[in-house]
Amino acid sequence: xxxxxxxxxxxxxxxxxxxxxxxxxxxxxxxxxxxxxxxxxxxxxxxxxxxxxxxxxxxxxxxxxxxxxxxxxxxxxxxxxxxxxxxxxxxxxxxxxxxxxxxxxxxxxxxxxxxxxxxxxxxxxxxxxxxxxxxxxxxxxxxxxxxxxxxxxxxxxxxxxxxxxxxxxxxxxxxxxxxxxxxxxxxxxxxxxxxxxxxxxxxxxxxxxxxxxxxxxxxxxxxxxxxxxxxxxxxxxxxxxxxxxxxxxxxxxxxxxxxxxxxxxxxxxxxxxxxxxxxxxxxxxxxxxxxxxxxxxxxxxxxxxxxxxxxxxxxxxxxxxxxxxxxxxxxxxxxxxxxxxxxxxxxxxxxxxxxxxxxxxxxxxxxxxxxxxxxxxxxxxxxxxxxxxxxxxxxxxxxxxxxxxxxxxxxxxxxxxxxxxxxxxxxxxxxxxxxxxxxxxxxxxxxxxxxxxxxxxxxxxxxxxxxxxxxxxxxxxxxxxxxxxxxxxxxxxxxxxxxxxxxxxxxxxxxxxxxxxxxxxxxxxxx
Ligand code: XUL
Numbered sequence: 135x136x137x138x139x140x141x142x143x144x145x146x147x148x149x150x151x152x153x154x155x156x157x158x159x160x161x162x163x164x165x166x167x168x169x170x171x172x173x174x175x176x177x178x179x180x181x182x183x184x185x186x187x188x189x190x191x192x193x194x195x196x197x198x199x200x201x202x203x204x205x206x207x208x209x210x211x212x213x214x215x216x217x218x219x220x221x222x223x224x225x226x227x228x229x230x231x232x233x234x235x236x237x238x239x240x241x242x243x244x245x246x247x248x249x250x251x252x253x254x255x256x257x258x259x260x261x262x263x264x265x266x267x268x269x270x271x272x273x274x275x276x277x278x279x280x281x282x283x284x285x286x287x288x289x290x291x292x293x294x295x296x297x298x299x300x301x302x303x304x305x306x307x308x309x310x311x312x313x314x315x316x317x318x319x320x321x322x323x324x325x326x327x328x329x330x331x332x333x334x335x336x337x338x339x340x341x342x343x344x345x346x347x348x349x350x351x352x353x354x355x356x357x358x359x360x361x362x363x364x365x366x367x368x369x370x371x372x373x374x375x376x377x378x379x380x381x382x383x384x385x386x387x388x389x390x391x392x393x394x395x396x397x398x399x400x401x402x403x404x405x406x407x408x409x410x411x412x413x414x415x416x417x418x419x420x421x422x423x424x425x426x427x428x429x430x431x432x433x434x435x436x437x438x439x440x441x442x443x444x445x446x447x448x449x450x451x452x453x454x455x456x457x458x459x460x461x462x463x464x465x466x467x468x469x470x471x472x473x474x475x476x477x478x479x480x481x482x483x484x485x486x487x488x489x490x491x492x493x494x495x496x497x498x499x500x501x502x503x504x505x506x507x508x509x510x511x512x513x514x515x516x517x518x519x520x521x522x523x524x525x526x527x528x529x530x531x532x533x534x535x536x537x538x539x540x541x542x543x544x545x546x547x548x549x550x551x552x553x554x555x556x557x558x559x560x561x562x563x564x565x566x567x568x569x570x571x572x573x574x575x576x577x578x579x580x581x582x583x584x585x586x587x588x589x590x591x592x593x594x595x596x597x598x599x600x601x602x603x604x605x606x607x608x609x610x611x612x613x614x615x616x617x618x619x620x621x622x623x624x625x626x627x628x629x630x631x632x633x634x635x636x637x638x639x640x641x642x643x644x645x646x647x648x649x650x651x652x653x654x655x656x657x658x659x660x661x
Pocket of ligand 1: 145146226227228229267300348409410411433435464466
């Protein structure tokens with residue numbers, strides 16, 4: 135008998151669904167809905183609302199809710215056996231927050247299937263838009279919170295990360311400072327993940343230890359709200375936050391709205407969601423400590439599992455709770471795919487194959503030419519004034535600039551992941567740009583490490599589906615082992631291994647010092 139579980143991933147640009155059959159260990163369905171294309175009436179660009187201040191990046195929680203209706207309708211149309219799904223879990227872009235007023239709990243409990251989710255949710259938001267992870271407008275609030283918590287090292291040791299502009303706590307503080315009335319009218323604050331979980335459960339859902347750690351509000355070791363961090367952020371915050379729980383934990387049966395409207399089984403379980411990066415840890419099978427992956431998506435992320443909680447004294451990297459128990463590390467570079475695209479467009483390079491050919495005209499190390507591709511404000515290193523910096527690099531040279539963007543992104547990863555003190559044995563590469571062998575060769579050479587591609591590009595949605603299976607088994611009184619749950623779903627692509635070229639690796643061993651110096655120089659110039 136089929137053993138179906140649904141995972142949803144509400145990311146920056148799309149909502150994805152993956153259905154797994156645990157009995158046959160197969161992904162039986164996957165679909166993605168691009169927000170800009172499927173829901174153009176929200177006017178987003180790459181899932182983000184336009185704003186005159188380039189540091190402010192918000193999106194629309196109603197758009198995320200509408201996407202849920204649309205993807206369920208699509209699954210029904212595609213003949214997915216919705217009535218056989220046993221449990222649903224999910225993941226969301228991290229850090230984004232949804233502010234709800236006191237009407238929300240009631241509206242969630244009484245979702246009317248004759249209306250759309252958008253109609254059901256009219257009047258429940260105390261803040262119309264949601265700041266998302268790309269927002270860098272809270273430097274002042276970060277400084278205030280960091281100071282109250284005792285500086286960078288102490289903030290990281292307490293909450294798992296230094297105070298970061300995109301983290302939910304600083305964003306909440308800004309909301310409280312700039313819109314105190316609306317903050318006062320906020321009865322409940324959700325993350326993107328817990329908001330979506332709340333829609334499915336028909337009640338305010340908990341936040342999990344993975345996404346909850348992306349707020350600068352959770353005590354990373356105790357996995358509970360940290361009173362000092364709450365106090366440093368905004369008044370009366372504790373009562374606006376839900377409880378924290380393990381991801382995949384059952385919240386309840388799925389809301390009758392989805393049963394009546396789309397034919398879900400009334401016994402299907404709605405579970406706690408997590409962040410997209412923690413879900414990818416599961417989706418990529420990074421269960422053992424020391425396993426590392428690099429995801430090349432809207433943002434580029436470097437992450438892996440960790441047994442003990444070890445935090446970054448310089449405050450660049452993050453520690454989150456892992457859905458597999460224990461901890462995970464993450465470093466997030468904002469100028470990922472969009473920066474690569476910008477270079478491709480700037481030099482009129484037709485596609486990635488053409489990019490590859492161009493790359494062959496240059497040598498590893500680019501003759502010392504370095505590009506710092508901060509098209510957008512950057513997270514690591516922290517850059518609040520967007521700008522592209524070139525060192526010994528002719529702006530007119532398309533081939534050199536093409537190589538420079540890949541090399542810069544990989545060298546930045548190498549430089550800023552040193553605090554983890556993990557020399558990975560093998561890197562799993564995933565995400566949209568991981569099907570680009572040239573980029574992966576640069577990755578292998580810069581990191582001086584084998585790189586293997588992993589099959590799923592929807593690793594977060596897959597991880598969420600497996601998380602649903604885990605939660606369902608726990609609820610049934612079983613003691614499921616994560617290794618067994620992920621087995622068979624997360625194989626690297628056969629023959630995809632790329633080995634570092636020893637000569638090139640040597641070039642980068644030397645170049646990394648110069649790269650760090652260029653970075654320091656550019657940061658000094660910016661001030
Ligand atoms: C992680 C981060 C991004 C988003 C992307 O800290 O900000 O990776 O989660 O969705």
